[in-house]
Amino acid sequence: MHPRLLLLYAVLFLAGLALAAPARAQDSLYTVPGIHVDASAPSTTEALNSAIAQGRFKAFQTLYRRLTRQADWPRQPQVDAQGLLRVSRGYTIANERRSTTRYVADVTYMFNPDAVVRLLRTANIAYSQGAPKRILVIPMSPNVSHGPWSNALMAPAFQASLVPFTVSGAEDDAALASLNFDTATWNDVAAVAAKNRVSEVGLAQALYANGKMAVNIRRLGVGETPSKTSVEVPMLQTVGTTYPAAAQAAVRAIEDLWKTRSAIDFSQRGRLVADVRIASLAQWGEIQSQLATVSNVTGVTVTAMDISYARVQLGYQGGADQLREALAGAGLTLTSRGGGQWILASTR
Numbered sequence: 001m002h003p004r005l006l007l008l009y010a011v012l013f014l015a016g017l018a019l020a021a022p023a024r025a026q027d028s029l030y031t032v033p034g035i036h037v038d039a040s041a042p043s044t045t046e047a048l049n050s051a052i053a054q055g056r057f058k059a060f061q062t063l064y065r066r067l068t069r070q071a072d073w074p075r076q077p078q079v080d081a082q083g084l085l086r087v088s089r090g091y092t093i094a095n096e097r098r099s100t101t102r103y104v105a106d107v108t109y110m111f112n113p114d115a116v117v118r119l120l121r122t123a124n125i126a127y128s129q130g131a132p133k134r135i136l137v138i139p140m141s142p143n144v145s146h147g148p149w150s151n152a153l154m155a156p157a158f159q160a161s162l163v164p165f166t167v168s169g170a171e172d173d174a175a176l177a178s179l180n181f182d183t184a185t186w187n188d189v190a191a192v193a194a195k196n197r198v199s200e201v202g203l204a205q206a207l208y209a210n211g212k213m214a215v216n217i218r219r220l221g222v223g224e225t226p227s228k229t230s231v232e233v234p235m236l237q238t239v240g241t242t243y244p245a246a247a248q249a250a251v252r253a254i255e256d257l258w259k260t261r262s263a264i265d266f267s268q269r270g271r272l273v274a275d276v277r278i279a280s281l282a283q284w285g286e287i288q289s290q291l292a293t294v295s296n297v298t299g300v301t302v303t304a305m306d307i308s309y310a311r312v313q314l315g316y317q318g319g320a321d322q323l324r325e326a327l328a329g330a331g332l333t334l335t336s337r338g339g340g341q342w343i344l345a346s347t348r
Helices: 003-020 044-067 070-075 081-086 113-122 148-153 186-195 239-262 281-292 320-329
Strands: 031-040 088-098 102-111 135-140 165-167 200-209 212-221 227-234 269-277 297-305 309-317 332-338 341-346
Touching: 031 044, 044 070, 044 081, 044 088, 044 102, 044 113, 070 239, 081 088, 102 113, 135 148, 135 186, 135 239, 148 239, 186 200, 186 212, 200 239, 212 239, 227 239, 239 320, 269 320, 281 297, 281 332, 281 341, 297 320, 320 332
Parallel strands: 135 165, 135 200, 269 341
Antiparallel strands: 031 102, 088 102, 200 212, 212 227, 269 309, 297 309, 332 341
16 A cells, blocks of 8 residues: 555544544633631531531532633522532542531532533533633733732732733833723734733723722734723722722633633534644644544544645534634634635644
8 A cells, every 4th residue: 555545544543533532621620729618516527527518519609600701600500419519529628627516627629520511501501611821911000000000910819810810020011101002902012922922911901080990901812803891990998909909800800801702602503614734643643632622622524634734624612712712722723714714723
């Protein structure tokens, strides 16, 4: 048999193996640490069991709010203690203290990604999956500057945000001096973004007017239309004392912008055809493995193949933007060439 045909058959065989691999969500996303529990009961064992059960309810609410948009928080499924056990994987304990009638500890709860996903789909609730990439936050008040507002955003309390972020440094101010919140595009921040090794930027503007502080967030991404959101924060005595609450509102708004873009409505379905450049057999196998980790990809069909490229049809749930977001989390880029043509590539 011709060597080129042997290689092509090997590529197709590996594709089939990779596509059969089950899609798995990142376990870390479904782990909730630092839940403080404190319960009393007639015995130590009863107090422990009561504390762990109470903490599991708190942990599930934390997980639910981590995965879903704020607008859907009132729709949290009401799950009883046995139901929560069915979606749980276990827990670990730290800082334990106990007496004959009381149990106190800090608990980390692990939930089963597949079971949680089934619960949310059954309730028809859109949810995010995969960890977002780190973004650069540029503080503005109203223009780019460093001081109390920047310090509030850099407070340690916000470093555990669902959307990991870095606040631009004072050394970046000169390059951003002419930045306009309302008209800024990716080109205006591209150099600073490259320096900080990020592909997304969030402008975080704090404005005081009429006894209230407005927090405006504008997200900029490579080749994407900017998105914006705003929230009002009640004044707490002075502007300076209001900044911590405003920073908390800013972080939540940044998270919600990401969730709005990434939360998948599984009642919506689509298909698209993408071309993939193949530099080597190993690279093609890696791309197939990456695709297999994206849970809203429902099917991959190879419709054409040569030694140097493949054409694949992707079936997916949610919208095309959500598909791109999910693929990015798996280390893949999906780029439109216009006219319904797409290019799929690995960033690894």
